[in-house]
Amino acid sequence: xxxxxxxxxxxxxxxxxxxxxxxxxxxxxxxxxxxxxxxxxxxxxxxxxxxxxxxxxxxxxxxxxxxxxxxxxxxxxxxxxxxxxxxxxxxxxxxxxxxxxxxxxxxxxxxxxxxxxxxxxxxxxxxxxxxxxxxxxxxxxxxxxxxxxxxxxxxxxxxxxxxxxxxxxxxxxxxxxxxxxxxxxxxxxxxxxxxxxxxxxxxxxxxxxxxxxxxxxxxxxxxxxxxxxxxxxxxxxxxxxxxxxxxxxxxxxxxxxxxxxxxxxxxxxxxxxxxxxxxxxxxxxxxxxxxxxxxxxxxxxxxxxxxxxxxxxxxxxxxxxxxxxxxxxxxxxxxxxxxxxxxxxxxxxxxxxxxxxxxxxxxxxxxxxxxxxxxxxxxxxxxxxxxxxxxxxxxxxxxxxxxxxxxxxxxxxxxxxxxxxxxxxxxxxxxxxxxxxxxxxxxxxxxxxxxxxxxxxxxxxxxxxxxxxxxxxxxxxxxxxxxxxxxxxxxxxxxxxxxxxxxxxxxxxxxxxxxxxxxxxxxxxxxxxxxxxxxxxxxxxxxxxxxxxxxxxxxxxxxxxxxxxxxxxxxxxxxxxxxxxxxxxxxxxxxxxxxxxxxxxxxxxxxxxxxxxx
Amino acid sequence: xxxxxxxxxxxxxxxxxxxxxxxxxxxxxxxxxxxxxxxxxxxxxxxxxxxxxxxxxxxxxxxxxxxxxxxxxxxxxxxxxxxxxxxxxxxxxxxxxxxxxxxxxxxxxxxxxxxxxxxxxxxxxxxxxxxxxxxxxxxxxxxxxxxxxxxxxxxxxxxxxxxxxxxxxxxxxxxxxxxxxxxxxxxxxxxxxxxxxxxxxxxxxxxxxxxxxxxxxxxxxxxxxxxxxxxxxxxxxxxxxxxxxxxxxxxxxxxxxxxxxxxxxxxxxxxxxxxxxxxxxxxxxxxxxxxxxxxxxxxxxxxxxxxxxxxxxxxxxxxxxxxxxxxxxxxxxxxxxxxxxxxxxxxxxxxxxxxxxxxxxxxxxxxxxxxxxxxxxxx
Numbered sequence: 001x002x003x004x005x006x007x008x009x010x011x012x013x014x015x016x017x018x019x020x021x022x023x024x025x026x027x028x029x030x031x032x033x034x035x036x037x038x039x040x041x042x043x044x045x046x047x048x049x050x051x052x053x054x055x056x057x058x059x060x061x062x063x064x065x066x067x068x069x070x071x072x073x074x075x076x077x078x079x080x081x082x083x084x085x086x087x088x089x090x091x092x093x094x095x096x097x098x099x100x101x102x103x104x105x106x107x108x109x110x111x112x113x114x115x116x117x118x119x120x121x122x123x124x125x126x127x128x129x130x131x132x133x134x135x136x137x138x139x140x141x142x143x144x145x146x147x148x149x150x151x152x153x154x155x156x157x158x159x160x161x162x163x164x165x166x167x168x169x170x171x172x173x174x175x176x177x178x179x180x181x182x183x184x185x186x187x188x189x190x191x192x193x194x195x196x197x198x199x200x201x202x203x204x205x206x207x208x209x210x211x212x213x214x215x216x217x218x219x220x221x222x223x224x225x226x227x228x229x230x231x232x233x234x235x236x237x238x239x240x241x242x243x244x245x246x247x248x249x250x251x252x253x254x255x256x257x258x259x260x261x262x263x264x265x266x267x268x269x270x271x272x273x274x275x276x277x278x279x280x281x282x283x284x285x286x287x288x289x290x291x292x293x294x295x296x297x298x299x300x301x302x303x304x305x306x307x308x309x310x311x312x313x314x315x316x317x318x319x320x321x322x323x324x325x326x327x328x329x330x331x332x333x334x335x336x337x338x339x340x341x342x343x344x345x346x347x348x349x350x351x352x353x354x355x356x357x358x359x360x361x362x363x364x365x366x367x368x369x370x371x372x373x374x375x376x377x378x379x380x381x382x383x384x385x386x387x388x389x390x391x392x393x394x395x396x397x398x399x400x401x402x403x404x405x406x407x408x409x410x411x412x413x414x415x416x417x418x419x420x421x422x423x424x425x426x427x428x429x430x431x432x433x434x435x436x437x438x439x440x441x442x443x444x445x446x447x448x449x450x451x452x453x454x455x456x457x458x459x460x461x462x463x464x465x466x467x468x469x470x471x472x473x474x475x476x477x478x479x480x481x482x483x484x485x486x487x488x489x490x491x492x493x494x495x496x497x498x499x500x501x502x503x504x505x506x507x508x509x510x511x512x513x514x515x516x517x518x519x520x521x522x523x524x525x526x527x528x529x530x531x532x533x534x535x536x537x538x539x540x541x542x543x544x545x546x547x548x549x550x551x552x553x554x555x556x557x558x559x560x561x562x563x564x565x566x567x568x569x570x571x572x573x574x575x576x577x578x579x580x581x582x583x584x585x586x587x588x589x590x591x592x593x594x595x596x597x598x599x600x601x602x603x604x605x606x607x608x609x610x611x612x613x614x
Numbered sequence: 615x616x617x618x619x620x621x622x623x624x625x626x627x628x629x630x631x632x633x634x635x636x637x638x639x640x641x642x643x644x645x646x647x648x649x650x651x652x653x654x655x656x657x658x659x660x661x662x663x664x665x666x667x668x669x670x671x672x673x674x675x676x677x678x679x680x681x682x683x684x685x686x687x688x689x690x691x692x693x694x695x696x697x698x699x700x701x702x703x704x705x706x707x708x709x710x711x712x713x714x715x716x717x718x719x720x721x722x723x724x725x726x727x728x729x730x731x732x733x734x735x736x737x738x739x740x741x742x743x744x745x746x747x748x749x750x751x752x753x754x755x756x757x758x759x760x761x762x763x764x765x766x767x768x769x770x771x772x773x774x775x776x777x778x779x780x781x782x783x784x785x786x787x788x789x790x791x792x793x794x795x796x797x798x799x800x801x802x803x804x805x806x807x808x809x810x811x812x813x814x815x816x817x818x819x820x821x822x823x824x825x826x827x828x829x830x831x832x833x834x835x836x837x838x839x840x841x842x843x844x845x846x847x848x849x850x851x852x853x854x855x856x857x858x859x860x861x862x863x864x865x866x867x868x869x870x871x872x873x874x875x876x877x878x879x880x881x882x883x884x885x886x887x888x889x890x891x892x893x894x895x896x897x898x899x900x901x902x903x904x905x906x907x908x909x910x911x912x913x914x915x916x917x918x919x920x921x922x923x924x925x926x927x928x929x930x931x932x933x934x935x936x937x938x939x940x941x942x943x944x945x946x947x948x949x950x951x952x953x954x955x956x957x958x959x960x961x962x963x964x965x966x967x968x969x970x971x972x973x974x975x976x977x978x979x980x981x982x983x984x985x986x987x988x989x990x991x992x993x
Contacts, residue, residue, distance in 0.1 A: 537961065537983065560840035563984040565812035565861050567939060569625055569876050570890035573897050573922065576931050582989055 010074070010253045010261035010268060011230065013086050018267040019194045020088045020225065021141075022105050024130055025115035026123035026481065030145040034115060034177035035073075035089060039256055041183050042075040042087070071211065072108075072223050072269045074253040079191045087190060088269035090210065090225075092129070097358035099485055100303060102129055103136075104210040104285050107301060108225035108269065111139040111194030113186065114161070118144040118152035118174070121160055121452060123481035124422045130165070139194045140165055141173065143186060148176040160449045197227075197267030204295040205229030205237075207264075207288040212279040214334035218250075221258075222282045225269045227299060229290075232263030236291040237274075240298040244281055245291045246274035279336045305337035307355025308415055308486065309362055309465050310399045312343055312380035312508065313369070314351030316603060320375050321350045327373035328352060331365065338365060343400075347508040347590060347602040348378060353400055355385075358484075359465050378603045380508050384462045387413040387489065401510035404496040406547070413489040415461040418443070421472065423480035425453045430475045438463035439492075439514060459484070460492065462512070497551070499525050500543040501533070504593040508602060518544075522552040525605070532601035535559035540595055622672065622706070623679040623875040626661060626698055627886030628687040629904050630654055632722065635755040636825070637783075639817035641888035641902050642685040651905040658694035660908045662701040664885045664900075667916060669705030672883065672893070677706045679872035682716040689719070692727040696734030698885075703735070713737055713777070713871045720763040728766075728773040738777035738870070739770045740810075746800045747793035750786045753831065754814075755821075760800065767804045777868060779808035784846065785839035786814045787831040794842055798849040807868030811846050812861050813839040840982050847978055858941040860981050877936040879929070887917070895924045935988045943968060943975035949991060963987060 025031035075087040092105040106112065112133040116122050122130075133140055142161045144154050158172040173189060175182030211223035224231075231237065235248045250273040252260040264270040276282055284305075287298040315324050325342075332338050339355040356362040362382060369375050386398040391408035398404050419440075423431055425447070432442065432455070440457040448454055459468075464484060472480050497518050499509035509529075513521050522544025529542050533556055540556040567575055589596045631642045645654070680702060687695055695716060702708065715738035716731060723731075731739065743763035744756055751760065763780065770778045780801050784794055801809055814834045816823050825831045847857060855863040859877065862870065875882055876892075884891045887907040890899045898921035901907050910917040924932070930948070937944035946969060949955055955974070958964045963980030964987075976984060 537986065557837075559836070559983070559986075561813075561836040561843070561982045562986040563860055563939075563982055565815060567860075567877075567936065568873060569882065569884055569892070570888070570899065572876065572892070572932060572936070573890065573899075575935060576928060579931060579935060579985075579989060579992060583993060586989070586993065 010259075010270060011232070011263040011265050013265065013268055015199065015265075015267035016196045017083060017085045018088065018197055019085060019111065019190050020090065020109045020197055020267065020269060021111040021113055021190055021194055022090045022092045022109050022133070022138075023113045023115055024092065024126055024133060025145075026117070026120075026126045029115055029117040029120070029123075029126070030177045031091075031115055034113075034143075034145060034175075034183070035091065037177045037180050037183050038075060038087075038089065038187065039073065041180065041187065042077045044075060044255055071213075072225075072254055072271075074255045074269065076255075077187055077191070080188055081191075083191075085191055086268075087187070088225075090269065097356075097360040099128070099132070100305070100357075101211070101284055103132055104208065104301070106133050106136050106138060107299075108208055108210040109136075109138060110197055111141065111190065113190070114140050114142045114165070115145050115177075116143070116157060116161060118147045118154045118157055119149050121157045122164065122422065122448070124420045124454075124483035125481060127164070127422060127454065128420060128483040128485065134165070141186070141189050141193055142167065142171065143173045143175055143182075145175055145177050147174045148179055148181065156449065160452065164448065199226070199266035200228045201230065201266045203228035204293060205231050205235075205288070205290050206295045206299055207231055208299050209239075209282060209284055209286045209288060212282045212284055212336065214277070214279055218273050220274070220276045220279055220282050220333075222272050222274070222288075223269070224264075224272060224288060226264050226266055228266060228295070230263050230265040231272070231288065231290070233260070235263075237272075237288050238291040238294055239282065240287040240289060240295070241302045242281065242283060242286065244276075246276060246281075249273050249275050278333050280332075283336055305357065307337060307339050307357060307399075308385055308461060309356045309358055309382050310385065311354055311356070311362060311382040312345060312348065312351050312400075313340075313354050313366065314345065314348040314378050314380075316376040316378055316599075318349045323373055324352065324369065324375055324377070327369050327375065328354075331368060335365070337361065345380075345508050346504075346592060347506050347597070348380070348599070349590075355399065356382075359469070378606055380606060381511060382465045383512055384415050384460075384465060386494065386512060389413075398512070401496050401512050402507060404510075404512060411491055412494045414492045414494065416458055416487050416490050417461050417464065417484040418487040419457045419459050419464065419482060419484040421455045421457070421480050421482050422448065423453055423455065423476050425451050427476040427480065428453055428455065431455060431472065431480065434468075434471055434475055435459060438468060458487065460490070460514075461486070495546045497521050497525075498545050499529065500541075500545055500550075501529070501592045501597070502540045502595045503543075504595070506592055506602075508606065518546055519551055526552055526554040528605050529601070530554040530556055532604050533595070533597050534601075536595055538594070620675070621678040621875065621880050622675045623681070623872055623880060623882035624665075624668070624677055624702055624706075625872075625882060625884040625886075625889060626680065626682045626687070627884060627889040628657075628661070628682060628684040628690055628695075629887045630657075630684065630689045631686045632689060632719070633755070633757060636821040637754055637814060637817065639820050640685065643904060648904065652908060654690055657904065657908070658690055658698050660904075660911055661698050661885055663911045664917065665698070665701045665705050667911075668883045668885065672706075675706055676709050677702060677712060678709045679713040679875055680708075680715070681872040684717060686719045686722055687716045688722040688727065692723075692730035692734070695736075696730065699734055699736070708735075715740060715777075715779075715870065715872060717742065718766070720758040720766045723766060725769050725773065728770050728775070732774045737775065738779070739775050740779035740781060740808075741766055741770075743767075743780045743797075743801070744783045745786065745789065745793065746797040747789060750783075750789045750793060753786050753788050754783060760797070764800055764804045767806050771805065777808060777870075778804075778806040779810060779870070780804065780806050782809060782811040782846070783814050784811055784842045785834045787826075787834060789842075791842070791845060794845055795849070798846060802849070802853040802855075807855075807865040808870060809846075809850055809855055809863045810861055811843075811863070813843065843982060844978065856941075857981070860939045860984055874940075877940055879932060879936065895929065897922050897924065931992050934991050938974065938976060938984055938988055938991070939981075941975065943973035946972050946974050949974055951991075954990060958987065958990075 023031045072090045077085045077087050090105050092102045147154050158169040162169040206228045207224040207226045213221045233251045238245050253270040285302040289295040337357045340352040343353040388396045389411040391410050435457045440459040444456040446454045493515045495515050498505045526542045539558045542554045543550045544552045629642050714736045717740045746760040850863040857863050858869050881893045887904045888902040898918050900917040901919040907917045959966050965975045968975035
């Protein structure tokens with residue numbers, strides 16, 4: 001069997017034989033399997049070396065079945081017309097929170113393969129990415145995957161897709177990435193339907209960065225799509241947004257392992273290495289040009305990553321703090337969107353205030369810290385970024401409840417999102433009710449088919465970062481999918497609720513909530529803490545307050561009995577050892593004023609309020 | 615020479631019960647649990663063989679107290695208990711005023727057994743009465759009636775026991791304040807000179823813990839236990855029985871000297887499976903199962919399963935923890951933190967007058983929080 005076909009040399013490829021495309025698919029709909037199958041059918045991976053989901057390098061991605069960082073693979077393909085084509089498959093992150101990265105990957109392509117599970121139909125995030133592709137004028141090839149599944153309903157979902165993208169149901173390809181059925185047809189469709197890239201080989205070089213990955217051995221590996229001109233090893237390049245200048249130590253293509261080349265030209269996709277150690281020095285969306293006689297106009301669409309969700313991350317064991325710091329520093333090299341600064345909490349000790357793109361980004365960071373650095377972490381309830389205008393006209397940006405101003409406030413603005421939910425029509429009522437509770441405004445509803453509905457709501461971001469997704473899933477028996485994108489801000493009547501223990505505020509539990517929900521939050525937290533905090537020698541009030549006004553109160557009654565009834569011969573050693581153990585435990589007690597609280601109580605109070613795992 | 619004058623106490627553990635009570639996690643076994651592995655009828659000889667080892671190790675010391683506990687010591691019969699006591703008498707010197715106690719289940723003794731015990735030298739007997747309320751006894755799986763305990767207590771007085779104790783358990787799920795008051799009336803009426811009262815402890819792994827876990831019974835409530843403790847302390851004090859340890863009350867001179875030996879960290883040797891010993895700053899404990907215990911002794915080996923040598927720190931912790939439970943209190947010289955004393959007097963937990971005399975003695979509120987105060991002192 002042929003395992004390698006002649007490759008058009010990078011840097012000397014005629015744009016007319018290049019096809020650049022992305023695969024748009026929901027988690028589990030088979031994107032990675034399809035990518036694997038294409039690698040195999042074009043012959044660039046030896047079947048014996050074929051590893052499931054070849055392109056998803058990180059364990060965490062493999063386990064969660066999602067792709068966080070995209071990569072680009074150059075596939076040589078001989079078309080039925082006998083032409084040697086070069087297919088550049090650009091993998092896209094498959095989740096909300098990474099919409100910007102997806103948009104950059106799509107901007108590097110002329111076409112997209114829309115992959116939908118023939119047993120499940122299109123999901124909200126896929127729909128959002130599809131719209132993004134259509135907005136970018138990409139040629140879309142609709143594909144139903146997993147048609148070999150007994151539960152597959154290809155006719156139904158082909159009709160659904162055709163309605164969404166406005167094509168004929170017969171144009172929807174039916175494949176099984178698992179068995180390889182239909183994949184040759186797909187390769188032909190890619191060659192036929194997706195236009196070749198167009199660019200000016202004689203213009204100053206311009207290349208779009210669509211991904212940037214930190215590698216322990218090589219430093220940052222930057223993935224680019226050349227639009228105009230050519231870039232080559234040894235060139236001095238300039239990043240147009242950041243202004244940084246670097247020398248290209250290596251330029252190459254991934255096929256499917258890195259292959260260095262002299263350079264890459266118009267329409268080509270490849271990687272470059274400059275020796276920088278931080279992905280911030282080579283940012284997604286930025287334009288690369290030559291430092292001498294470079295382009296004057298960037299490709300457009302660059303945006304600084306903007307953290308929207310904030311949370312305190314603390315090691316459960318305080319002595320892990322330095323390790324947490326080192327791990328964040330390391331993670332940051334590969335994550336341009338992650339921001340953090342040291343923070344001290346009365347309840348939780350030393351930790352970091354971290355900013356994330358969204359909820360999933362937050363979960364991924366936390367999981368990687370826990371997994372790769374083996375840290376046990378606790379996070380405070382996430383909050384969003386607020387803009388607060390004081391009476392005096394001063395504007396404060398609040399990313400932490402502790403920064404919420406105490407003086408008179410004239411206006412508060414909160415970020416809002418445009419959320420799309422796709423769900424079976426029987427659950428529309430209950431989901432509308434949920435969105436209503438979360439201060440949502442309905443913006444539209446479309447039937448994708450008789451049984452499936454697309455609901456569009458405008459919602460405050462704060463209302464979905466907490467546990468919205470879990471409620472959505474449980475109300476729809478797991479059938480709903482959610483996508484959201486930021487859509488500016490709105491004025492809102494928000495207050496900071498403090499939780500006071502014996503009159504002392506406990507920082508980790510302060511929250512910025514809508515005035516109508518302040519009471520519910522106060523009742524919930526005070527009740528929870530009453531359960532978790534052991535009784536003291538004196539009565540301890542637990543109060544929720546807005547400023548100086550107490551809105552709800554619980555009381556931990558004073559302890560009356562703390563003595564073991566029996567202490568005879570054999571009990572003595574046992575009791576002494578118990579005391580020693582309690583003494584150790586006491587070292588981990590946090591003092592809130594005169595109140596002794598085991599750290600576990602704080603952790604439990606935060607954990608139960610944590611967004612449950614998806 | 616000093617070895618001879620230091621008081622020595624001996625504890626004898628009889629690891630048998632007729633049935634197991636749901637709350638009990640003691641090292642005791644029913645006939646069914648033991649099967650053929652151990653003979654109850656001859657077990658007193660096995661116990662006596664450990665007495666021989668103790669004699670060899672300690673030499674001819676004077677024994678001031680002996681205490682037979684369990685399990686149910688009286689289950690092996692008054693004669694067998696007498697034989698073990700005889701072996702102690704043989705190996706050591708029993709002090710002329712030695713206190714010799716046995717625990718007894720009200721069902722496992724009768725008038726003649728009481729007389730036999732008296733005749734073999736027993737001076738004190740302790741009955742597990744627990745409660746006068748039959749529904750409380752039922753929750754505790756006790757098979758005897760309250761009347762039987764009281765009758766046996768009176769019979770013991772008649773048989774010549776100067777010292778009789780009744781054990782009570784309070785704050786059992788289902789017990790009311792009135793149930794407890796009736797129990798106390800009965801106890802006082804029976805004219806015993808000693809009462810031990812324990813709030814019900816739910817021990818892990820017991821049937822009681824499982825019943826509570828399944829929601830069949832409520833968890834005993836600490837606030838209720840605290841109020842009941844006050845009821846007990848009031849009633850007994852009014853009847854002339856005063857507290858001398860957190861869970862123990864007696865008439866003057868009715869204190870259990872054996873238990874006081876534990877709390878003063880005197881020397882004591884525990885005979886029997888799972889029994890603990892403390893001699894000259896070393897604590898050790900025997901193997902728990904009667905079979906392995908008997909096998910060890912039969913092969914001439916010691917039944918010891920483990921030991922620890924107490925450090926000065928350990929000794930101080932034990933001193934604080936034990937002395938604070940007692941009426942005689944802890945010498946205030948042991949408490950270096952004067953601020954603690956002042957705060958704790960102010961909080962009403964230690965007695966101001968006793969402190970002026972140089973002793974930390976807990977008030978009743980303080981006794982109810984004794985473990986907490988001990989923790990504060992050993993930090």
